[in-house]
Amino acid sequence: METVRSPDELRYxxxxxxLESRSVGFVPTMGALHEGHLTLVRRAAELADRVVVSIFxxxxxxxxxxxxxxxxxxxxxxxxxxxxxxxxxxxxxETETIYPEGHSTYVDMGAPAERLEGEFRPGHFRGVxxxxxxxxxxxxxxxxxxxxxxxxxxxVIRRLxxxxxxxxxxxxxxxxxxxxxxxxxxxxxxxxxxxxxxAATIYRALSSCRQHIEQGERSAQAIRHVLREVxxxxxxxxxxxxxxxxxxxxxxxxxxxxxxxxLVAVHIGKTRLIDxxxxxxxx
Amino acid sequence: METVRSPDELRYxxxxxxLESRSVGFVPTMGALHEGHLTLVRRAAELADRVVVSIFxxxxxxxxxxxxxxxxxxxxxxxxxxxxxxxxxxxxxETETIYPEGHSTYVDMGAPAERLEGEFRPGHFRGVxxxxxxxxxxxxxxxxxxxxxxxxxxxVIRRLxxxxxxxxxxxxxxxxxxxxxxxxxxxxxxxxxxxxxxAATIYRALSSCRQHIEQGERSAQAIRHVLREVxxxxxxxxxxxxxxxxxxxxxxxxxxxxxxxxLVAVHIGKTRLIDxxxxxxxx
Numbered sequence: 001m002e003t004v005r006s007p008d009e010l011r012y013x014x015x016x017x018x019l020e021s022r023s024v025g026f027v028p029t030m031g032a033l034h035e036g037h038l039t040l041v042r043r044a045a046e047l048a049d050r051v052v053v054s055i056f057x058x059x060x061x062x063x064x065x066x067x068x069x070x071x072x073x074x075x076x077x078x079x080x081x082x083x084x085x086x087x088x089x090x091x092x093x094e095t096e097t098i099y100p101e102g103h104s105t106y107v108d109m110g111a112p113a114e115r116l117e118g119e120f121r122p123g124h125f126r127g128v129x130x131x132x133x134x135x136x137x138x139x140x141x142x143x144x145x146x147x148x149x150x151x152x153x154x155x156v157i158r159r160l161x162x163x164x165x166x167x168x169x170x171x172x173x174x175x176x177x178x179x180x181x182x183x184x185x186x187x188x189x190x191x192x193x194x195x196x197x198x199a200a201t202i203y204r205a206l207s208s209c210r211q212h213i214e215q216g217e218r219s220a221q222a223i224r225h226v227l228r229e230v231x232x233x234x235x236x237x238x239x240x241x242x243x244x245x246x247x248x249x250x251x252x253x254x255x256x257x258x259x260x261x262x263l264v265a266v267h268i269g270k271t272r273l274i275d276x277x278x279x280x281x282x283x
Numbered sequence: 284m285e286t287v288r289s290p291d292e293l294r295y296x297x298x299x300x301x302l303e304s305r306s307v308g309f310v311p312t313m314g315a316l317h318e319g320h321l322t323l324v325r326r327a328a329e330l331a332d333r334v335v336v337s338i339f340x341x342x343x344x345x346x347x348x349x350x351x352x353x354x355x356x357x358x359x360x361x362x363x364x365x366x367x368x369x370x371x372x373x374x375x376x377e378t379e380t381i382y383p384e385g386h387s388t389y390v391d392m393g394a395p396a397e398r399l400e401g402e403f404r405p406g407h408f409r410g411v412x413x414x415x416x417x418x419x420x421x422x423x424x425x426x427x428x429x430x431x432x433x434x435x436x437x438x439v440i441r442r443l444x445x446x447x448x449x450x451x452x453x454x455x456x457x458x459x460x461x462x463x464x465x466x467x468x469x470x471x472x473x474x475x476x477x478x479x480x481x482a483a484t485i486y487r488a489l490s491s492c493r494q495h496i497e498q499g500e501r502s503a504q505a506i507r508h509v510l511r512e513v514x515x516x517x518x519x520x521x522x523x524x525x526x527x528x529x530x531x532x533x534x535x536x537x538x539x540x541x542x543x544x545x546l547v548a549v550h551i552g553k554t555r556l557i558d559x560x561x562x563x564x565x566x
Contacts, residue, residue: 007448031410100445100446102394102532104393104394104440104442104446105390105391105412105442105443105446105447106390106391107389107447108388108389108391109387109388109389109392110387111385111387113387129388130447133447134446134448137447137448137449137450138448159385159387160388162383162415163383163386163417163421164388164416164417165290167420167423247386
């Protein structure tokens with residue numbers, strides 16, 4: 001595995017693979033890698049001949065008072081894990097590469113970036129769309145792989161790629177979960193034992209709603225009610241949002257039909273966690 | 284010369300050239316081509332093996348009450364001119380390609396897009412940056428050529444390419460002028476004979492300032508004063524701005540030094556015209 005920090009070195013490797021007609025898969029990350037990330041790396045290796053992973057804790061997607069400073073960083077361990085999983089190139093851009101002095105260009109989006117995460121983390125998707133555009137332009141992969149755990153981010157990136165005609169295919173992979181259902185997240189490391197136990201409620205609430213829908217419930221309001229009810233039974237959970245939205249627009253819906261996403265954001269102690277379940281409803 | 288409307292056809296041609304190791308030059312235009320545009324096409328042909336020109340009158344860079352509807356359109360004549368000048372491919376994207384239903388992604392910039400054109404045409408550079416990003420992603424040229432007549436636009440595009448790491452080189456070409464100095468512009472076609480005669484004052488004012496600077500004037504305020512004085516002598520001219528700025532930031536300056544741009548925007552009747560002169564000052 002090559003480890004590079006400069007755009008020139010990155011370009012050297014990617015172009016040498018292009019000359020050999022190798023396809024390039026890309027997994028952008030903020031590091032603190034867990035099994036969820038590694039699954040994306042394996043998926044990229046299935047989809048392309050060469051795999052590039054980037055680690056960059058992107059300051060512009062963190063709001064004031066969020067956890068940018070304390071976000072877990074462990075590039076050495078990450079690097080070992082990536083090497084084991086068959087990553088060919090680790091790209092570690094410097095902050096000055098992504099945000100050089102005088103940087104003033106941002107990618108902004110209306111729907112699907114406005115609600116939910118967009119509402120509770122103002123500027124978050126602006127930061128995400130900007131850094132993803134830059135990383136895609138730097139790496140120029142054939143395909144990039146994102147996790148479904150960040151469902152709204154995935155919708156934002158699909159919209160970004162379509163709207164700006166970015167020459168890349170976007171693939172996604174289902175959320176990887178702990179045995180009790182908690183979605184893997186670098187932020188889980190912040191949780192105390194007690195908080196960690198409480199966090200399992202999130203997936204329990206989402207699963208309970210899925211079951212209601214499978215059993216025929218079609219009122220989105222009823223589903224929101226169940227979602228909130230289960231979450232609020234856990235005293236350590238401070239609920240931010242619990243919504244049922246259209247999978248394409250991320251607008252709240254009245255009736256459960258076609259492609260939907262149920263999404264939750266909570267605070268547990270000082271840790272903010274999100275999760276979701278997508279469903280396709282027939283007829 | 285090939286004429287294509289769809290991204291797929293465009294990609295087919297550009298990729299076939301890539302396979303032959305031909306470099307690709309690109310000149311984005313809004314059509315109504317004049318000698319200024321054709322000079323950019325010739326420049327692109329000098330810089331690259333194959334030349335792509337796009338014609339797209341981009342609605343998002345026109346403000347409310349501006350001349351989007353009446354902007355001159357003559358694709359047949361444009362097409363003939365391009366064929367003569369050695370253009371290899373004319374790209375005529377449909378509005379639905381650039382702004383499909385639900386399009387919601389825009390490229391936004393602070394400096395150098397905020398003042399001057401940015402102030403008097405709110406949203407103009409947002410539209411320019413968005414469409415240029417899309418066109419560059421669609422065409423994927425090695426080099427793109429822009430005219431220096433739109434000096435601030437050129438600075439915005441250079442910043443855009445740097446900040447988003449767009450994989451393209453930006454080249455520019457000096458403004459082409461009529462015998463009396465008026466900068467060539469598609470909008471000159473709007474002018475009556477009387478207005479056309481008055482419009483020559485713009486370049487006369489800029490040239491007069493250049494002369495003052497060459498003769499040693501270093502006060503930007505004095506230069507602004509001369510610029511306004513000459514322009515306001517022409518009763519048909521309604522002055523919008525007359526500024527002296529730093530060439531990199533487009534911020535107004537106090538002292539004339541290093542790289543500067545003198546810029547003018549005026550209304551003559553219903554027609555808005557801009558022009559500029561850049562200078563490099565030694566010592």
